Amino acid sequence: MKSIAILGSTGSIGKKVLEVVRDFPQKFKIIGLSCNSNIGILEQQIKEFQPRLAVVSNEERYRELKQRVKGCKISTGKEGLIELATFKEADFIVFSMSGIKALIPLLKAIENEKQIGLANKELLVAAGKIVIQRAKQKRVKILPIDSEQSAIFQCLEGRDKQEIKRIFLTASGGPLNNSTKEDLCSVSPQSVLKHPKWEMGEKITVDSATLMNKGLELIETKYFFDIEIERIEILIHPEVLIHSMVEFIDGSIIAQLGIIDMRLPIQYALSYPQRLPFGESLDFSQIPPLSFKSPDEKKFPSLRLVREAEREGGTTLTALNAADEVAVRAFLDGQIKFTDISVIVEKVIEKHQPLDDSDINNILQADEWAREEASRLTLQVASRKLQANLKPVA
Numbered sequence: 001m002k003s004i005a006i007l008g009s010t011g012s013i014g015k016k017v018l019e020v021v022r023d024f025p026q027k028f029k030i031i032g033l034s035c036n037s038n039i040g041i042l043e044q045q046i047k048e049f050q051p052r053l054a055v056v057s058n059e060e061r062y063r064e065l066k067q068r069v070k071g072c073k074i075s076t077g078k079e080g081l082i083e084l085a086t087f088k089e090a091d092f093i094v095f096s097m098s099g100i101k102a103l104i105p106l107l108k109a110i111e112n113e114k115q116i117g118l119a120n121k122e123l124l125v126a127a128g129k130i131v132i133q134r135a136k137q138k139r140v141k142i143l144p145i146d147s148e149q150s151a152i153f154q155c156l157e158g159r160d161k162q163e164i165k166r167i168f169l170t171a172s173g174g175p176l177n178n179s180t181k182e183d184l185c186s187v188s189p190q191s192v193l194k195h196p197k198w199e200m201g202e203k204i205t206v207d208s209a210t211l212m213n214k215g216l217e218l219i220e221t222k223y224f225f226d227i228e229i230e231r232i233e234i235l236i237h238p239e240v241l242i243h244s245m246v247e248f249i250d251g252s253i254i255a256q257l258g259i260i261d262m263r264l265p266i267q268y269a270l271s272y273p274q275r276l277p278f279g280e281s282l283d284f285s286q287i288p289p290l291s292f293k294s295p296d297e298k299k300f301p302s303l304r305l306v307r308e309a310e311r312e313g314g315t316t317l318t319a320l321n322a323a324d325e326v327a328v329r330a331f332l333d334g335q336i337k338f339t340d341i342s343v344i345v346e347k348v349i350e351k352h353q354p355l356d357d358s359d360i361n362n363i364l365q366a367d368e369w370a371r372e373e374a375s376r377l378t379l380q381v382a383s384r385k386l387q388a389n390l391k392p393v394a
Contacts, residue, residue, distance in 0.1 A: 004270065005032035005053075005090040007081060007105060008097025010041040012201045013119045013145065013262065017094050018045065020267045028270060032084045034097065039065040046072050053087055055080035057101070078104065085109040092270065094145070095120045098203060099325065100318075100367050103127055107360070110140045117269040119145035121220040122325075126318040127363045128223035142224075143269040148217055149224055150265030151243035151256035156225065159248070167227060168245040168253075169217055170237040171295065172197045174208040176338075177238060181299045187338045189331060197240045197260050206328045207302075210341055211295055215306030219317060222310075229310055234303065235292045241282070242290065257282060301342045305349065314354025315366035322367045323348035326374035335382040344377045 004021065008014045014033075021028040034055035035042045039062075046054055046069055055075045056062035062076035075083055078101075085093055085105035093109045095102050096119040103123055107130070109116055116135075118124070124131060135142055144150050148169055156164070175195050176184060192209045193202060200208070207213035214234050222229050243265075245255040258264050259280050267276055297304050302324075309316040327344040330336045336344070348370050355362035 001029050002027065002270065003029050003031040003089055003091045004094060005051075005084050005087050005092070006030070006094045006096060007034045007055075007084060007102055008095070008120075009033040009045055010035040010038040011096055011098070012199065012204075013096035013266070014094070016262045016266050017096065017270070018049065020263055020270055021049070023267075024271075024276060027276065031090045032087050034081060034084055036097070037061045039068075043069060052089060053084055055084045057081065081105040082108050086112040086114070091115060092117060094269075095123065096145070098122065098201070100126050100322070100364075103131075103360075103363070106131065107134060110134045110138050113138050113140055116140065116142045117145050117266075118142050121146060121149075121216050122321050124223045125216050125219045125321045126367060127357070127360070128219065128317075129357050130360060130363065132223050132226075133358075143272055144220075144224055145266055145269050146217065146220065147262060147265045148244045149220060150268055151258075152221060152225060152246060154256050154268070155244070155246040155254040159246075161226060163248045164225075164227060164231070164246060165249045165251075166247040167221060167225070167232045168247065169214065169221060169232055169234050170240070170242055170244050170292075171211065171214045171234055172208065172240045173236040173238050173295075174211065174213075175205075176209045177236065184299070185337055185339050189334065192331075192338065196238075198262070202332055203325065203328055206331060206341070207324070209338070210302045211300040212302035212306070212324055212342075212345075214295070215303045216321070218303070218306055219310060229307065234295055236295050237290070237292050239288055239290050241287060302345070305342060305346055309349050312349070312354055313357070315357045315362055316349055316352055316354050318357065318363050318366040319352040319370035320345055320349050322370035323374040326371050326378060330378040330382070336378060340381050344374055344381065347377055348373050 006014050006017055030049035030051050032053040033045055033051050037058035053073045056065050059076050066074045082105050086108050093114045094117045102120055144153050193205050195205050221232050240260050242255045242257050245253050247253045309320045323345045327341040331341055
């Protein structure tokens with residue numbers, strides 16, 4: 001019986017983790033849960049799974065839940081998240097909460113030699129060097145939960161890194177894959193949130209539409225598999241049946257295929273190195289023709305921005321990640337246009353002065369600065385005061 005703690009149990013990935021646990025009650029037990037402020041869902045999860053510890057980041061909602069729930073310890077704030085990430089009874093810690101606030105809990109989990117399932121790619125983008133270095137020092141295995149990273153992980157099992165020629169990172173193309181560049185200026189948040197294949201949270205769905213999500217996965221792949229980004233290629237694959245591929249130096253290509261269901265990579269991470277049964281499988285007689293194409297980086301400049309930030313080095317990726325989070329929120333709130341997202345991100349990383357990204361304080365400082373700068377630019381764009389200077393990238 002594996003005891004599991006989930007940081008971010010009320011989000012889309014956290015809920016899927018609980019579905020897997022529900023399917024295998026003889027294999028997995030929930031020992032801890034957390035949310036930011038959605039205590040309604042968290043309370044239901046506590047009643048069903050009976051964890052020992054629950055954490056609510058929002059202190060006001062924490063007090064409310066503490067009055068309503070008995071028989072489970074309720075904690076709050078940064079200290080609560082660290083307590084959950086290092087909970088003695090937990091064998092496996094799932095990081096599915098978004099944002100950099102999970103960074104310190106992740107590092108504490110590594111310090112305590114916990115096995116980790118990582119769905120928060122932003123942590124590797126913002127602080128990949130620190131996270132991977134500390135995981136190696138403690139010999140902690142971080143298992144990927146993203147479908148693409150899980151696919152690569154499965155393709156590479158038992159292989160020598162020197163045998164890798166290229167990694168192909170596949171992308172659905174998002175809800176705006178067939179839109180013209182002119183159309184992108186007027187798309188609404190509602191249309192962007194209608195992803196053609198995946199059911200995901202709002203932030204990742206918008207990132208899928210801008211292709212920023214694939215850019216973040218580019219960096220995630222670099223750190224997970226210790227490979228240069230020059231050897232990682234992105235392919236638009238609208239059918240989303242091949243979740244990623246690896247080409248080896250002899251020309252052989254191994255691909256991981258599967259149905260479109262996040263429970264599959266989650267289940268594999270939870271049960272690793274074993275495989276557990278899954279009720280559905282691909283019917284090859286019914287699948288459509290598989291198609292692939294290169295992404296249009298003129299229409300979707302986020303991929304270029306990620307590569308530029310990676311080349312700049314230091315805390316530039318930290319700044320990019322923070323700026324994107326602020327800009328996406330502004331778009332969802334109706335303050336800026338879809339095309340303004342990449343413009344704001346580019347302006348922030350152009351102004352950023354990179355710091356040494358091997359220092360956790362520099363990471364946190366760069367994140368805070370970039371959020372403030374992105375917020376300032378967002379207000380300017382929203383009021384159209386500097387619209388003439390914030391031209392969409394050609």
